[in-house]
Amino acid sequence: MSAGREINELQNAIGYRFRDPDILSVALTHSSYANEMKGKIPGIRSNERLEFLGDAILEEIVTRHLFATYPEEGEGKLTLLRKALVCEETLADAARSISLGAYLFLGHGEELQGSRDLPSILSDAFEALIAAVRLDGGTEEAEKLIRRVVLSRGSGSVDYKTRLQQLVQQDGKEELSYRVIREDGPEHNKVFEVEALINSNSVGRGTGKSKRDAEQNAAREALSLFGIHL
Numbered sequence: 001m002s003a004g005r006e007i008n009e010l011q012n013a014i015g016y017r018f019r020d021p022d023i024l025s026v027a028l029t030h031s032s033y034a035n036e037m038k039g040k041i042p043g044i045r046s047n048e049r050l051e052f053l054g055d056a057i058l059e060e061i062v063t064r065h066l067f068a069t070y071p072e073e074g075e076g077k078l079t080l081l082r083k084a085l086v087c088e089e090t091l092a093d094a095a096r097s098i099s100l101g102a103y104l105f106l107g108h109g110e111e112l113q114g115s116r117d118l119p120s121i122l123s124d125a126f127e128a129l130i131a132a133v134r135l136d137g138g139t140e141e142a143e144k145l146i147r148r149v150v151l152s153r154g155s156g157s158v159d160y161k162t163r164l165q166q167l168v169q170q171d172g173k174e175e176l177s178y179r180v181i182r183e184d185g186p187e188h189n190k191v192f193e194v195e196a197l198i199n200s201n202s203v204g205r206g207t208g209k210s211k212r213d214a215e216q217n218a219a220r221e222a223l224s225l226f227g228i229h230l
Contacts, residue, residue, distance in 0.1 A: 006103060013098040014129070014145055018136050025105075026050060027132035030121060032107025047128035050135075054127030057134050058086055061146050085150060089212065091123035094149045096210040100125055102188025116187065160219035164196065167226065174198050178215045181205075196222045 007024060011017045018024045027047050034046035062085050066078050073081075084090060095101065101116035104125055115121050126149075134142035168176045175198065182193035194214035196204040203225055206217025
């Protein structure tokens, strides 16, 4: 279903090579494509079942990681940390970091709507990818992928956007927003430039491989402008 070169590029990006490339193809197949290709590709399956399994694998591995990493924290804080790591936005950014959207099989309608960068589709595909790695290579390989692409983003890292929002809210009259001012590069390897705005006044700019990363960097620059270095 996909060119060997493309599959190899994705495998290089995730640091794992599949013994059964077919399971990777299933993980990359959105239901819209599977529905369109029924009758044309015998036995074609979407990634929905793999997504279901991947969701459970992800939550279990993230839970164990947080339990070991924060021995003094209670259930409430651990639940919040886990929620931040397994939410749709985080998983979509993780998928963007390996250009997962570029390898997906999408139906014609989804393609026309530009769904390769849609957070719900990216996050679901990333969970399906986790399951595919688990079934092909075992729990240890799935955990390596999660640690490399999700946990390396760091639940304990500084959230510059949240810190800037807290600062802005102290006044109550200010309004914080972000605006994409530039996108460069091919669809599967874009670089975004974003500016942070307070009451429509630019207070910082940042670049990143995803809009979220660019916003974080813009917020960090804005905080520096206000004399706050984190």
